[in-house]
Amino acid sequence: MIFVLLIVSQSSLVDAVLVFAIYLITFALNPLIVYNTIFLTHYFGGSFGKLVTGLAVVDEKGAPLTLNRIAFRQAIGYTFAWLVFGLGFAAIIKDPKKQGWHDKTVGSLVVVKQNLWPLGLIMCIVSLIGSAYLGNRVWQAVTTGPLTRDAQVIMIIKQLTEPAKADKEELIVPKNLLPTPTPLLEI
Amino acid sequence: MADTPKNAPEEQTSAKPDWTINELYRNSWLILKKHKVLWLFGMAMGAGYSSNSSSNFDQQDTETLQNLFRNGQESSGQDLSMVLGTATSSFAESFGALFAAVPPYIYVIGAIEIFMLIVAGIVISIIYHSWAEAGLLEGLQTAIAGGTVSIRETSEKAYRSIQDIAWVRIIPMLFFFLAVFLFVIVIFFSFMGPFGMLLMPLGVLFFFVIFIFINFSQIWAVRKVVTEHIPAKQALREGYYITQKKFWPMLGLGILNTILGIVLMVALFAPLFGFLLGGILTIENDAVLGVTMFIAAGLFSLLFIFGSEILTGIINVFKNSVWSLAYKNIKGKYDK
Numbered sequence: 434m435i436f437v438l439l440i441v442s443q444s445s446l447v448d449a450v451l452v453f454a455i456y457l458i459t460f461a462l463n464p465l466i467v468y469n470t471i472f473l474t475h476y477f478g479g480s481f482g483k484l485v486t487g488l489a490v491v492d493e494k495g496a497p498l499t500l501n502r503i504a505f506r507q508a509i510g511y512t513f514a515w516l517v518f519g520l521g522f523a524a525i526i527k528d529p530k531k532q533g534w535h536d537k538t539v540g541s542l543v544v545v546k547q548n549l550w551p552l553g554l555i556m557c558i559v560s561l562i563g564s565a566y567l568g569n570r571v572w573q574a575v576t577t578g579p580l581t582r583d584a585q586v587i588m589i590i591k592q593l594t595e596p597a598k599a600d601k602e603e604l605i606v607p608k609n610l611l612p613t614p615t616p617l618l619e620i
Numbered sequence: 621m622a623d624t625p626k627n628a629p630e631e632q633t634s635a636k637p638d639w640t641i642n643e644l645y646r647n648s649w650l651i652l653k654k655h656k657v658l659w660l661f662g663m664a665m666g667a668g669y670s671s672n673s674s675s676n677f678d679q680q681d682t683e684t685l686q687n688l689f690r691n692g693q694e695s696s697g698q699d700l701s702m703v704l705g706t707a708t709s710s711f712a713e714s715f716g717a718l719f720a721a722v723p724p725y726i727y728v729i730g731a732i733e734i735f736m737l738i739v740a741g742i743v744i745s746i747i748y749h750s751w752a753e754a755g756l757l758e759g760l761q762t763a764i765a766g767g768t769v770s771i772r773e774t775s776e777k778a779y780r781s782i783q784d785i786a787w788v789r790i791i792p793m794l795f796f797f798l799a800v801f802l803f804v805i806v807i808f809f810s811f812m813g814p815f816g817m818l819l820m821p822l823g824v825l826f827f828f829v830i831f832i833f834i835n836f837s838q839i840w841a842v843r844k845v846v847t848e849h850i851p852a853k854q855a856l857r858e859g860y861y862i863t864q865k866k867f868w869p870m871l872g873l874g875i876l877n878t879i880l881g882i883v884l885m886v887a888l889f890a891p892l893f894g895f896l897l898g899g900i901l902t903i904e905n906d907a908v909l910g911v912t913m914f915i916a917a918g919l920f921s922l923l924f925i926f927g928s929e930i931l932t933g934i935i936n937v938f939k940n941s942v943w944s945l946a947y948k949n950i951k952g953k954y955d956k
Contacts, residue, residue, distance in 0.1 A: 454730070512667075537771040
C-alpha cells in the first residue's frame with residue numbers, strides 16, 4: 434500500500450513508472466521476497482506473523498526443521514493444503530495436534546514459544562488502521578493528483594495523433610488543464 | 621474303470637490370466653471407498669501448480685526510496701515536456717518515452733528475477749507432482765496390504781522416491797519429444813516429394829506406438845521405484861520388459877480406464893452443458909425459462925468447479941489402484 438501511494442503521488446508519469454519498476458525488482462519479482470517465509474522460518478523459526486505473535490515452527494520432537502523440510506512445507510505443503518478450497522488449513526481446527534495438511538507432509542508443529550498475543554493484536558489493529566489511511570490517501574492521489582493530469586494529457590495526444598477520429602469526435606479538454614498549457618505543445 | 625493311457629497328452633489347462641478386469645475394478649472400488657485420504661494425493665496429482673507465495677511486506681523507509689528515484693527526476697520532466705510539446709509525437713512514442721526513462725539495469729534485473737521465478741516454479745511443480753504420485757503409490761501399497769493410510773506416514777515414505785519418479789516421468793518424454801521434433805524438421809525439409817508425404821503418417825503411427833510403450837513402461841517403473849526401491853533407470857528398463865510381455869492386456873485395461881474417466885467427467889459436465897444449451901434455445905421464446913436455465917447453469921458451474929477437482933482425484937486413485945493391484949499380481953513373474 435505504501436508503494437502504491439508512492440507511485441500515485443509522483444509528480445509525473447515518468448517518475449511513477451520508475452517507482453513501479455523499482456517496486457517490481459525489489460519486492461514483487463525478487464525471489465528472496467517471494468519465498469521470504471522459507472528464510473525467515475529457517476533462521477528465526479517462523480514467518481513475520483508468527484514471530485510477532487510468539488509462534489514457532491518446529492518438528493514433532495521440538496527441534497528446528499531442516500531447510501529442505503521448511504522449503505517443502507512452504508512451497509509444496511501449502512499448495513497441498515489449498516486443495517478443496519483450503520480444506521488443509523481448516524483441518525487444523527479438528528486436529529488434536531493442530532496440524533494442517535502442510536504440517537503433516539513434513540511432520541511439523543506450530544508451537545507457542547512466547548506469549549506475545551497482545552503485541553500481535555496491536556500490530557493487527559495498527560496495520561488495519563494504517564491500510565485504511567493509506568488507502569484513503571491513494572484514492573485522493575488517484576482522483577485529484579498530478580498523475581491524473583499527466584495521464585489526461587497523454588490521452589489528448591492520442592486523440593490528436595489519430596486524425597480520422599479527431600475530426601469526428603469533439604476533443605474534450607479537462608478544465609484543470611486549460612490554465613497551464615505546455616509551451617511546446619502545438620495543437 | 622478304464623485307466624487313462626500312459627501316452628495320452630496331458631490336458632492343457634488354460635493358463636490363468638494374471639488379472640481379471642472384474643477383480644481389479646472391484647478391489648479398486650473397495651480401496652477407493654475405504655481410504656479417502658488417497659483422494660487428496662489423487663487431487664494433488666491432477667492439480668496444476670500455482671505459485672502460492674505469501675510475502676510479508678515490510679515497511680520501508682520512504683525517504684530512502686525517495687532518494688532512489690530523485691536522481692532521475694531532473695531529466696525526466698524535461699523529456700516529458702519535450703514529448704508533449706511535439707505535435708507530431710505519436711501516442712506510442714509518448715508511452716515509449718515513459719519506459720525509456722527507466723534505467724536499463726532495472727530491466728536486466730527484472731528479466732533475471734522473472735527467469736529465476738519461472739525456473740523455481742517449474743522445479744517446485746515437478747517435485748510437487750512427483751511427491752503426489754509417490755504418495756499415492758505408497759498409500760495404495762499400504763491400503764492393498766490392509767493398513768491404514770495417513771498423510772503423515774505416506775508423505776514421509778514418499779520422500780525417498782521423489783527423485784526417481786521425477787526421472788522416470790520426465791527423461792523418457794524429453795527424449796521422445798526431441799525425437800518428434802527432429803522428425804518434424806526432417807519432414808519439413810524433406811526433398812523426397814511423395815515419399816515425404818508417405819513418411820508422415822508412418823512416422824505419426826510409429827511415434828504413437830512408441831508413446832504408448834513409454835507410458836506403459838512408466839506405469840510399471842514407478843511402482844518398482846516405490847515398492848522395490850530400485851533406481852529409476854533400472855526400473856524403467858524392467859518396466860519396459862514387462863510391457864513387452866503384457867502389452868495387449870495392458871492396452872485393454874488402459875482403454876477401459878480411459879473410457880471410464882471420460883464417462884465420469886462427461887457425467888459431471890453434461891448437466892452444465894444441458895442447462896446452457898437449454899437456456900440459449902429457450903431465451904427467445906420464454907425469457908423466464910431461459911433465465912432460469914442460465915441460473916441453473918451458473919449453479920452447476922460452481923458445482924463443476926468444486927466437483928471436478930474431487931472427481932479428478934477419485935479417478936486418479938481408481939486408475940492407479942487398478943494398476944497397483946495388477947502389479948501386485950505380476951510382481952516378480954516377468955523380471956529379467
